[in-house]
Amino acid sequence: MRNEHWNLGGDLQITRMGFGAMRLPAKSWDGPAGDRDTALAVLRRAVELGVTHIDTAAFYTYGDLAANELIRQALHPYPEGLVIATKVGPRLDERGRPSGEQTAGELRASVERNLRELGVDRLDLVYLRVGGLGGPPAGSIADRFAALAALRDEGLIRHLGVSNVSAAHLAEARAIAPVAAVQNRYALTAREDDPLVDECTRAGIAYVPFFPLWGLPDERAAKVAARHGATAAQIMLAWLLARSPAILAIPGTSSLRHLEENMAATRIRLTAEDLAELGG
Structure with missing residues:
Protein backbone atom coordinates (compact mmCIF):
# COMPACT_ATOMS: atom_id res chain seq x y z
CA MET A 1 0.00 0.00 0.00
CA ARG A 2 1.37 3.39 -1.02
CA ASN A 3 0.13 6.46 0.81
CA GLU A 4 1.74 9.62 -0.53
CA HIS A 5 2.56 12.56 1.72
CA TRP A 6 1.96 16.29 2.05
CA ASN A 7 3.91 18.81 4.12
CA LEU A 8 1.18 20.53 6.11
CA GLY A 9 2.11 24.13 6.78
CA GLY A 10 5.54 23.33 5.38
CA ASP A 11 6.70 21.40 8.44
CA LEU A 12 4.36 18.48 9.22
CA GLN A 13 4.61 15.55 6.84
CA ILE A 14 1.33 13.66 6.79
CA THR A 15 -0.26 10.94 4.70
CA ARG A 16 -2.59 12.13 1.96
CA MET A 17 -5.09 9.41 2.89
CA GLY A 18 -6.11 10.21 6.44
CA PHE A 19 -9.05 9.38 8.64
CA GLY A 20 -12.12 11.39 9.62
CA ALA A 21 -13.50 10.71 13.11
CA MET A 22 -16.97 12.19 12.59
CA ARG A 23 -18.71 8.81 12.22
CA LEU A 24 -17.18 7.17 15.29
CA PRO A 25 -19.75 8.42 17.86
CA ALA A 26 -22.68 7.85 15.46
CA LYS A 27 -23.35 7.12 11.80
CA SER A 28 -25.15 10.47 11.42
CA TRP A 29 -26.27 13.44 13.49
CA ASP A 30 -29.45 11.46 14.25
CA GLY A 31 -27.72 8.18 15.17
CA PRO A 32 -27.61 5.32 15.61
CA ALA A 33 -24.87 5.40 18.20
CA GLY A 34 -21.56 3.79 17.45
CA ASP A 35 -19.90 1.03 19.42
CA ARG A 36 -17.04 2.10 21.69
CA PRO A 77 0.34 8.72 24.16
CA TYR A 78 0.26 9.54 20.47
CA PRO A 79 2.79 7.94 18.14
CA GLU A 80 5.45 10.24 16.78
CA GLY A 81 4.35 11.92 13.59
CA LEU A 82 0.60 11.61 14.17
CA VAL A 83 -1.14 14.89 13.33
CA ILE A 84 -4.59 15.58 14.77
CA ALA A 85 -6.68 18.33 13.20
CA THR A 86 -9.77 19.75 14.87
CA LYS A 87 -12.42 22.39 14.25
CA VAL A 88 -13.94 25.19 16.30
CA GLY A 89 -16.54 27.82 15.59
CA PRO A 90 -20.04 26.33 15.42
CA ARG A 91 -22.76 27.05 17.93
CA LEU A 92 -24.84 23.90 18.28
CA ASP A 93 -28.62 23.51 18.38
CA GLU A 94 -30.53 21.33 20.83
CA ARG A 95 -29.78 18.23 18.72
CA GLY A 96 -26.05 18.95 18.68
CA ARG A 97 -25.94 20.10 15.06
CA PRO A 98 -24.00 23.18 13.92
CA SER A 99 -26.64 25.87 13.49
CA GLY A 100 -24.89 29.15 14.26
CA GLU A 101 -21.51 30.66 14.93
CA GLN A 102 -19.55 31.35 18.09
CA THR A 103 -18.21 34.83 18.63
CA ALA A 104 -14.51 35.58 18.54
CA GLY A 105 -14.51 35.72 22.34
CA GLU A 106 -15.94 32.21 22.63
CA LEU A 107 -13.26 30.49 20.56
CA ARG A 108 -10.67 30.27 23.33
CA ALA A 109 -12.93 28.03 25.39
CA SER A 110 -13.43 25.75 22.37
CA VAL A 111 -9.68 25.54 21.75
CA GLU A 112 -9.04 24.79 25.42
CA ARG A 113 -11.71 22.10 25.37
CA ASN A 114 -9.96 20.37 22.45
CA LEU A 115 -6.61 20.61 24.22
CA ARG A 116 -8.09 19.06 27.34
CA GLU A 117 -10.04 16.30 25.62
CA LEU A 118 -7.17 15.27 23.34
CA GLY A 119 -4.59 15.51 26.14
CA VAL A 120 -2.13 17.78 24.33
CA ASP A 121 -0.43 21.10 25.04
CA ARG A 122 -0.69 22.35 21.47
CA LEU A 123 -3.13 21.52 18.68
CA ASP A 124 -1.50 20.62 15.36
CA LEU A 125 -4.18 22.18 13.14
CA VAL A 126 -7.32 24.10 14.06
CA TYR A 127 -9.93 25.03 11.48
CA LEU A 128 -12.32 27.90 11.91
CA ARG A 129 -15.52 26.14 10.84
CA VAL A 130 -17.82 28.78 9.35
CA GLY A 131 -21.62 28.67 9.20
CA GLY A 132 -24.05 25.81 9.82
CA LEU A 133 -24.79 22.71 7.79
CA GLY A 134 -25.25 24.62 4.53
CA GLY A 135 -22.60 26.03 2.24
CA PRO A 136 -20.35 29.01 2.96
CA PRO A 137 -22.31 31.92 4.44
CA ALA A 138 -21.94 35.58 3.60
CA GLY A 139 -20.13 37.94 5.94
CA SER A 140 -16.67 38.45 7.32
CA ILE A 141 -14.64 35.86 9.22
CA ALA A 142 -11.87 38.31 10.10
CA ASP A 143 -12.58 38.80 13.81
CA ARG A 144 -12.90 35.09 14.52
CA PHE A 145 -9.89 34.09 12.46
CA ALA A 146 -7.83 36.81 14.13
CA ALA A 147 -8.84 35.37 17.52
CA LEU A 148 -7.47 31.98 16.48
CA ALA A 149 -4.33 33.62 15.13
CA ALA A 150 -3.79 35.17 18.56
CA LEU A 151 -4.10 31.73 20.17
CA ARG A 152 -1.55 30.44 17.69
CA ASP A 153 0.78 33.25 18.72
CA GLU A 154 0.33 32.09 22.34
CA GLY A 155 1.54 28.64 21.34
CA LEU A 156 -1.79 26.80 21.73
CA ILE A 157 -2.10 26.10 17.99
CA ARG A 158 0.56 25.14 15.47
CA HIS A 159 -1.28 25.71 12.18
CA LEU A 160 -4.56 27.36 11.18
CA GLY A 161 -7.21 26.33 8.67
CA VAL A 162 -10.63 27.42 7.48
CA SER A 163 -13.65 25.25 6.74
CA ASN A 164 -16.90 25.70 4.81
CA VAL A 165 -15.56 28.89 3.25
CA SER A 166 -15.60 30.82 0.01
CA ALA A 167 -12.60 32.08 -1.93
CA ALA A 168 -13.26 35.52 -0.42
CA HIS A 169 -13.13 34.06 3.09
CA LEU A 170 -9.82 32.37 2.31
CA ALA A 171 -8.35 35.62 1.03
CA GLU A 172 -9.57 37.42 4.15
CA ALA A 173 -7.97 34.81 6.41
CA ARG A 174 -4.65 34.80 4.52
CA ALA A 175 -4.39 38.56 5.01
CA ILE A 176 -4.39 37.92 8.79
CA ALA A 177 -2.21 34.81 9.20
CA PRO A 178 -0.92 31.86 7.15
CA VAL A 179 -3.59 29.29 6.24
CA ALA A 180 -2.33 25.70 6.13
CA ALA A 181 -5.54 23.99 5.02
CA VAL A 182 -9.04 24.49 3.64
CA GLN A 183 -11.76 21.96 4.45
CA ASN A 184 -14.85 22.22 2.23
CA ARG A 185 -17.39 19.94 0.63
CA TYR A 186 -15.89 18.44 -2.52
CA ALA A 187 -16.21 15.15 -4.36
CA LEU A 188 -16.31 13.67 -7.85
CA THR A 189 -20.03 14.49 -7.84
CA ALA A 190 -19.76 17.88 -6.09
CA ARG A 191 -17.22 20.01 -7.92
CA GLU A 192 -18.34 23.56 -7.23
CA ASP A 193 -15.00 24.16 -5.51
CA ASP A 194 -12.86 23.31 -8.55
CA PRO A 195 -11.45 26.86 -8.77
CA LEU A 196 -10.65 26.89 -5.04
CA VAL A 197 -8.91 23.52 -5.29
CA ASP A 198 -6.72 24.97 -8.02
CA GLU A 199 -6.02 28.10 -5.99
CA CYS A 200 -4.98 26.05 -2.96
CA THR A 201 -2.74 23.89 -5.14
CA ARG A 202 -0.95 26.95 -6.51
CA ALA A 203 -0.56 28.43 -3.02
CA GLY A 204 0.70 25.25 -1.33
CA ILE A 205 -2.39 25.06 0.90
CA ALA A 206 -3.84 21.64 1.66
CA TYR A 207 -7.39 21.11 0.44
CA VAL A 208 -9.31 18.60 2.58
CA PRO A 209 -12.71 17.51 1.22
CA PHE A 210 -15.46 16.65 3.63
CA PHE A 211 -18.17 14.28 2.33
CA PRO A 212 -15.63 12.85 -0.18
CA LEU A 213 -18.12 10.16 -1.21
CA TRP A 214 -20.97 12.60 -1.80
CA GLY A 215 -23.31 11.29 -4.49
CA LEU A 216 -22.37 7.64 -4.12
CA PRO A 217 -23.32 5.46 -5.98
CA ASP A 218 -22.09 7.10 -9.17
CA GLU A 219 -22.41 5.35 -12.52
CA ARG A 220 -19.13 6.70 -13.90
CA ALA A 221 -17.22 5.55 -10.81
CA ALA A 222 -18.90 2.14 -10.93
CA LYS A 223 -17.86 1.65 -14.57
CA VAL A 224 -14.23 2.55 -13.85
CA ALA A 225 -14.31 0.42 -10.69
CA ALA A 226 -15.24 -2.66 -12.73
CA ARG A 227 -12.05 -2.28 -14.79
CA HIS A 228 -9.91 -2.04 -11.65
CA GLY A 229 -11.63 -4.74 -9.61
CA ALA A 230 -12.48 -2.04 -7.07
CA THR A 231 -15.56 -0.41 -5.55
CA ALA A 232 -17.09 2.86 -6.74
CA ALA A 233 -16.16 4.41 -3.38
CA GLN A 234 -12.52 3.44 -3.87
CA ILE A 235 -12.54 5.03 -7.32
CA MET A 236 -14.01 8.25 -5.93
CA LEU A 237 -11.24 8.39 -3.32
CA ALA A 238 -8.56 7.58 -5.90
CA TRP A 239 -9.96 10.36 -8.12
CA LEU A 240 -9.59 12.88 -5.29
CA LEU A 241 -5.94 11.92 -4.79
CA ALA A 242 -5.35 12.20 -8.54
CA ARG A 243 -7.21 15.52 -8.84
CA SER A 244 -4.53 17.55 -7.07
CA PRO A 245 -1.40 16.81 -5.01
CA ALA A 246 -2.77 19.26 -2.44
CA ILE A 247 -5.89 17.18 -1.73
CA LEU A 248 -5.87 15.22 1.53
CA ALA A 249 -8.65 12.64 1.82
CA ILE A 250 -10.23 11.99 5.22
CA PRO A 251 -12.96 9.38 4.63
CA GLY A 252 -14.73 8.55 7.86
CA THR A 253 -16.07 5.19 8.90
CA SER A 254 -16.94 3.18 11.98
CA SER A 255 -16.32 -0.10 10.16
CA LEU A 256 -13.03 -1.97 10.05
CA ARG A 257 -13.96 -3.41 6.66
CA HIS A 258 -14.67 0.01 5.18
CA LEU A 259 -11.46 1.36 6.70
CA GLU A 260 -9.47 -1.35 4.94
CA GLU A 261 -11.29 -0.63 1.67
CA ASN A 262 -10.67 3.11 1.96
CA MET A 263 -6.98 2.63 2.61
CA ALA A 264 -6.71 0.19 -0.32
CA ALA A 265 -7.79 3.05 -2.62
CA THR A 266 -4.22 4.36 -2.32
CA ARG A 267 -3.12 1.40 -4.50
CA ILE A 268 -5.31 2.45 -7.42
CA ARG A 269 -3.63 4.35 -10.24
CA LEU A 270 -6.22 5.87 -12.54
CA THR A 271 -5.32 6.00 -16.24
CA ALA A 272 -5.85 8.94 -18.55
CA GLU A 273 -8.85 7.02 -19.94
CA ASP A 274 -10.27 6.62 -16.43
CA LEU A 275 -9.85 10.31 -15.65
CA ALA A 276 -11.47 11.34 -18.91
CA GLU A 277 -14.42 9.07 -18.22
CA LEU A 278 -14.75 10.45 -14.70
CA GLY A 279 -14.76 14.00 -15.97
CA GLY A 280 -11.18 15.27 -15.65
Whole structure:
Protein backbone atom coordinates (compact mmCIF):
# COMPACT_ATOMS: atom_id res chain seq x y z
CA MET A 1 0.00 0.00 0.00
CA ARG A 2 1.37 3.39 -1.02
CA ASN A 3 0.13 6.46 0.81
CA GLU A 4 1.74 9.62 -0.53
CA HIS A 5 2.56 12.56 1.72
CA TRP A 6 1.96 16.29 2.05
CA ASN A 7 3.91 18.81 4.12
CA LEU A 8 1.18 20.53 6.11
CA GLY A 9 2.11 24.13 6.78
CA GLY A 10 5.54 23.33 5.38
CA ASP A 11 6.70 21.40 8.44
CA LEU A 12 4.36 18.48 9.22
CA GLN A 13 4.61 15.55 6.84
CA ILE A 14 1.33 13.66 6.79
CA THR A 15 -0.26 10.94 4.70
CA ARG A 16 -2.59 12.13 1.96
CA MET A 17 -5.09 9.41 2.89
CA GLY A 18 -6.11 10.21 6.44
CA PHE A 19 -9.05 9.38 8.64
CA GLY A 20 -12.12 11.39 9.62
CA ALA A 21 -13.50 10.71 13.11
CA MET A 22 -16.97 12.19 12.59
CA ARG A 23 -18.71 8.81 12.22
CA LEU A 24 -17.18 7.17 15.29
CA PRO A 25 -19.75 8.42 17.86
CA ALA A 26 -22.68 7.85 15.46
CA LYS A 27 -23.35 7.12 11.80
CA SER A 28 -25.15 10.47 11.42
CA TRP A 29 -26.27 13.44 13.49
CA ASP A 30 -29.45 11.46 14.25
CA GLY A 31 -27.72 8.18 15.17
CA PRO A 32 -27.61 5.32 15.61
CA ALA A 33 -24.87 5.40 18.20
CA GLY A 34 -21.56 3.79 17.45
CA ASP A 35 -19.90 1.03 19.42
CA ARG A 36 -17.04 2.10 21.69
CA ASP A 37 -14.91 -1.02 21.27
CA THR A 38 -15.29 -0.97 17.49
CA ALA A 39 -14.43 2.74 17.34
CA LEU A 40 -11.25 2.15 19.35
CA ALA A 41 -10.30 -0.76 17.08
CA VAL A 42 -10.87 1.34 13.95
CA LEU A 43 -8.63 4.14 15.24
CA ARG A 44 -5.84 1.75 16.19
CA ARG A 45 -6.08 -0.07 12.87
CA ALA A 46 -5.96 3.23 10.95
CA VAL A 47 -2.63 4.04 12.58
CA GLU A 48 -1.37 0.50 11.94
CA LEU A 49 -2.18 1.01 8.26
CA GLY A 50 -0.01 4.11 8.18
CA VAL A 51 -2.48 6.97 8.71
CA THR A 52 -0.74 10.02 10.20
CA HIS A 53 -3.59 12.53 9.79
CA ILE A 54 -6.77 12.27 11.87
CA ASP A 55 -9.55 14.85 11.60
CA THR A 56 -11.88 15.45 14.55
CA ALA A 57 -13.92 18.04 16.46
CA ALA A 58 -15.13 18.40 20.03
CA PHE A 59 -18.71 18.62 18.71
CA TYR A 60 -18.49 15.15 17.13
CA THR A 61 -20.51 13.56 19.92
CA TYR A 62 -23.52 11.33 20.34
CA GLY A 63 -24.80 10.15 23.71
CA ASP A 64 -21.79 9.20 25.83
CA LEU A 65 -19.46 8.84 22.84
CA ALA A 66 -17.17 11.69 21.76
CA ALA A 67 -14.62 11.53 18.95
CA ASN A 68 -11.91 13.39 20.87
CA GLU A 69 -12.18 11.13 23.88
CA LEU A 70 -12.17 8.00 21.70
CA ILE A 71 -9.02 9.22 19.95
CA ARG A 72 -7.31 9.85 23.27
CA GLN A 73 -8.36 6.49 24.72
CA ALA A 74 -7.26 4.59 21.62
CA LEU A 75 -4.00 6.33 20.79
CA HIS A 76 -2.61 8.39 23.68
CA PRO A 77 0.34 8.72 24.16
CA TYR A 78 0.26 9.54 20.47
CA PRO A 79 2.79 7.94 18.14
CA GLU A 80 5.45 10.24 16.78
CA GLY A 81 4.35 11.92 13.59
CA LEU A 82 0.60 11.61 14.17
CA VAL A 83 -1.14 14.89 13.33
CA ILE A 84 -4.59 15.58 14.77
CA ALA A 85 -6.68 18.33 13.20
CA THR A 86 -9.77 19.75 14.87
CA LYS A 87 -12.42 22.39 14.25
CA VAL A 88 -13.94 25.19 16.30
CA GLY A 89 -16.54 27.82 15.59
CA PRO A 90 -20.04 26.33 15.42
CA ARG A 91 -22.76 27.05 17.93
CA LEU A 92 -24.84 23.90 18.28
CA ASP A 93 -28.62 23.51 18.38
CA GLU A 94 -30.53 21.33 20.83
CA ARG A 95 -29.78 18.23 18.72
CA GLY A 96 -26.05 18.95 18.68
CA ARG A 97 -25.94 20.10 15.06
CA PRO A 98 -24.00 23.18 13.92
CA SER A 99 -26.64 25.87 13.49
CA GLY A 100 -24.89 29.15 14.26
CA GLU A 101 -21.51 30.66 14.93
CA GLN A 102 -19.55 31.35 18.09
CA THR A 103 -18.21 34.83 18.63
CA ALA A 104 -14.51 35.58 18.54
CA GLY A 105 -14.51 35.72 22.34
CA GLU A 106 -15.94 32.21 22.63
CA LEU A 107 -13.26 30.49 20.56
CA ARG A 108 -10.67 30.27 23.33
CA ALA A 109 -12.93 28.03 25.39
CA SER A 110 -13.43 25.75 22.37
CA VAL A 111 -9.68 25.54 21.75
CA GLU A 112 -9.04 24.79 25.42
CA ARG A 113 -11.71 22.10 25.37
CA ASN A 114 -9.96 20.37 22.45
CA LEU A 115 -6.61 20.61 24.22
CA ARG A 116 -8.09 19.06 27.34
CA GLU A 117 -10.04 16.30 25.62
CA LEU A 118 -7.17 15.27 23.34
CA GLY A 119 -4.59 15.51 26.14
CA VAL A 120 -2.13 17.78 24.33
CA ASP A 121 -0.43 21.10 25.04
CA ARG A 122 -0.69 22.35 21.47
CA LEU A 123 -3.13 21.52 18.68
CA ASP A 124 -1.50 20.62 15.36
CA LEU A 125 -4.18 22.18 13.14
CA VAL A 126 -7.32 24.10 14.06
CA TYR A 127 -9.93 25.03 11.48
CA LEU A 128 -12.32 27.90 11.91
CA ARG A 129 -15.52 26.14 10.84
CA VAL A 130 -17.82 28.78 9.35
CA GLY A 131 -21.62 28.67 9.20
CA GLY A 132 -24.05 25.81 9.82
CA LEU A 133 -24.79 22.71 7.79
CA GLY A 134 -25.25 24.62 4.53
CA GLY A 135 -22.60 26.03 2.24
CA PRO A 136 -20.35 29.01 2.96
CA PRO A 137 -22.31 31.92 4.44
CA ALA A 138 -21.94 35.58 3.60
CA GLY A 139 -20.13 37.94 5.94
CA SER A 140 -16.67 38.45 7.32
CA ILE A 141 -14.64 35.86 9.22
CA ALA A 142 -11.87 38.31 10.10
CA ASP A 143 -12.58 38.80 13.81
CA ARG A 144 -12.90 35.09 14.52
CA PHE A 145 -9.89 34.09 12.46
CA ALA A 146 -7.83 36.81 14.13
CA ALA A 147 -8.84 35.37 17.52
CA LEU A 148 -7.47 31.98 16.48
CA ALA A 149 -4.33 33.62 15.13
CA ALA A 150 -3.79 35.17 18.56
CA LEU A 151 -4.10 31.73 20.17
CA ARG A 152 -1.55 30.44 17.69
CA ASP A 153 0.78 33.25 18.72
CA GLU A 154 0.33 32.09 22.34
CA GLY A 155 1.54 28.64 21.34
CA LEU A 156 -1.79 26.80 21.73
CA ILE A 157 -2.10 26.10 17.99
CA ARG A 158 0.56 25.14 15.47
CA HIS A 159 -1.28 25.71 12.18
CA LEU A 160 -4.56 27.36 11.18
CA GLY A 161 -7.21 26.33 8.67
CA VAL A 162 -10.63 27.42 7.48
CA SER A 163 -13.65 25.25 6.74
CA ASN A 164 -16.90 25.70 4.81
CA VAL A 165 -15.56 28.89 3.25
CA SER A 166 -15.60 30.82 0.01
CA ALA A 167 -12.60 32.08 -1.93
CA ALA A 168 -13.26 35.52 -0.42
CA HIS A 169 -13.13 34.06 3.09
CA LEU A 170 -9.82 32.37 2.31
CA ALA A 171 -8.35 35.62 1.03
CA GLU A 172 -9.57 37.42 4.15
CA ALA A 173 -7.97 34.81 6.41
CA ARG A 174 -4.65 34.80 4.52
CA ALA A 175 -4.39 38.56 5.01
CA ILE A 176 -4.39 37.92 8.79
CA ALA A 177 -2.21 34.81 9.20
CA PRO A 178 -0.92 31.86 7.15
CA VAL A 179 -3.59 29.29 6.24
CA ALA A 180 -2.33 25.70 6.13
CA ALA A 181 -5.54 23.99 5.02
CA VAL A 182 -9.04 24.49 3.64
CA GLN A 183 -11.76 21.96 4.45
CA ASN A 184 -14.85 22.22 2.23
CA ARG A 185 -17.39 19.94 0.63
CA TYR A 186 -15.89 18.44 -2.52
CA ALA A 187 -16.21 15.15 -4.36
CA LEU A 188 -16.31 13.67 -7.85
CA THR A 189 -20.03 14.49 -7.84
CA ALA A 190 -19.76 17.88 -6.09
CA ARG A 191 -17.22 20.01 -7.92
CA GLU A 192 -18.34 23.56 -7.23
CA ASP A 193 -15.00 24.16 -5.51
CA ASP A 194 -12.86 23.31 -8.55
CA PRO A 195 -11.45 26.86 -8.77
CA LEU A 196 -10.65 26.89 -5.04
CA VAL A 197 -8.91 23.52 -5.29
CA ASP A 198 -6.72 24.97 -8.02
CA GLU A 199 -6.02 28.10 -5.99
CA CYS A 200 -4.98 26.05 -2.96
CA THR A 201 -2.74 23.89 -5.14
CA ARG A 202 -0.95 26.95 -6.51
CA ALA A 203 -0.56 28.43 -3.02
CA GLY A 204 0.70 25.25 -1.33
CA ILE A 205 -2.39 25.06 0.90
CA ALA A 206 -3.84 21.64 1.66
CA TYR A 207 -7.39 21.11 0.44
CA VAL A 208 -9.31 18.60 2.58
CA PRO A 209 -12.71 17.51 1.22
CA PHE A 210 -15.46 16.65 3.63
CA PHE A 211 -18.17 14.28 2.33
CA PRO A 212 -15.63 12.85 -0.18
CA LEU A 213 -18.12 10.16 -1.21
CA TRP A 214 -20.97 12.60 -1.80
CA GLY A 215 -23.31 11.29 -4.49
CA LEU A 216 -22.37 7.64 -4.12
CA PRO A 217 -23.32 5.46 -5.98
CA ASP A 218 -22.09 7.10 -9.17
CA GLU A 219 -22.41 5.35 -12.52
CA ARG A 220 -19.13 6.70 -13.90
CA ALA A 221 -17.22 5.55 -10.81
CA ALA A 222 -18.90 2.14 -10.93
CA LYS A 223 -17.86 1.65 -14.57
CA VAL A 224 -14.23 2.55 -13.85
CA ALA A 225 -14.31 0.42 -10.69
CA ALA A 226 -15.24 -2.66 -12.73
CA ARG A 227 -12.05 -2.28 -14.79
CA HIS A 228 -9.91 -2.04 -11.65
CA GLY A 229 -11.63 -4.74 -9.61
CA ALA A 230 -12.48 -2.04 -7.07
CA THR A 231 -15.56 -0.41 -5.55
CA ALA A 232 -17.09 2.86 -6.74
CA ALA A 233 -16.16 4.41 -3.38
CA GLN A 234 -12.52 3.44 -3.87
CA ILE A 235 -12.54 5.03 -7.32
CA MET A 236 -14.01 8.25 -5.93
CA LEU A 237 -11.24 8.39 -3.32
CA ALA A 238 -8.56 7.58 -5.90
CA TRP A 239 -9.96 10.36 -8.12
CA LEU A 240 -9.59 12.88 -5.29
CA LEU A 241 -5.94 11.92 -4.79
CA ALA A 242 -5.35 12.20 -8.54
CA ARG A 243 -7.21 15.52 -8.84
CA SER A 244 -4.53 17.55 -7.07
CA PRO A 245 -1.40 16.81 -5.01
CA ALA A 246 -2.77 19.26 -2.44
CA ILE A 247 -5.89 17.18 -1.73
CA LEU A 248 -5.87 15.22 1.53
CA ALA A 249 -8.65 12.64 1.82
CA ILE A 250 -10.23 11.99 5.22
CA PRO A 251 -12.96 9.38 4.63
CA GLY A 252 -14.73 8.55 7.86
CA THR A 253 -16.07 5.19 8.90
CA SER A 254 -16.94 3.18 11.98
CA SER A 255 -16.32 -0.10 10.16
CA LEU A 256 -13.03 -1.97 10.05
CA ARG A 257 -13.96 -3.41 6.66
CA HIS A 258 -14.67 0.01 5.18
CA LEU A 259 -11.46 1.36 6.70
CA GLU A 260 -9.47 -1.35 4.94
CA GLU A 261 -11.29 -0.63 1.67
CA ASN A 262 -10.67 3.11 1.96
CA MET A 263 -6.98 2.63 2.61
CA ALA A 264 -6.71 0.19 -0.32
CA ALA A 265 -7.79 3.05 -2.62
CA THR A 266 -4.22 4.36 -2.32
CA ARG A 267 -3.12 1.40 -4.50
CA ILE A 268 -5.31 2.45 -7.42
CA ARG A 269 -3.63 4.35 -10.24
CA LEU A 270 -6.22 5.87 -12.54
CA THR A 271 -5.32 6.00 -16.24
CA ALA A 272 -5.85 8.94 -18.55
CA GLU A 273 -8.85 7.02 -19.94
CA ASP A 274 -10.27 6.62 -16.43
CA LEU A 275 -9.85 10.31 -15.65
CA ALA A 276 -11.47 11.34 -18.91
CA GLU A 277 -14.42 9.07 -18.22
CA LEU A 278 -14.75 10.45 -14.70
CA GLY A 279 -14.76 14.00 -15.97
CA GLY A 280 -11.18 15.27 -15.65
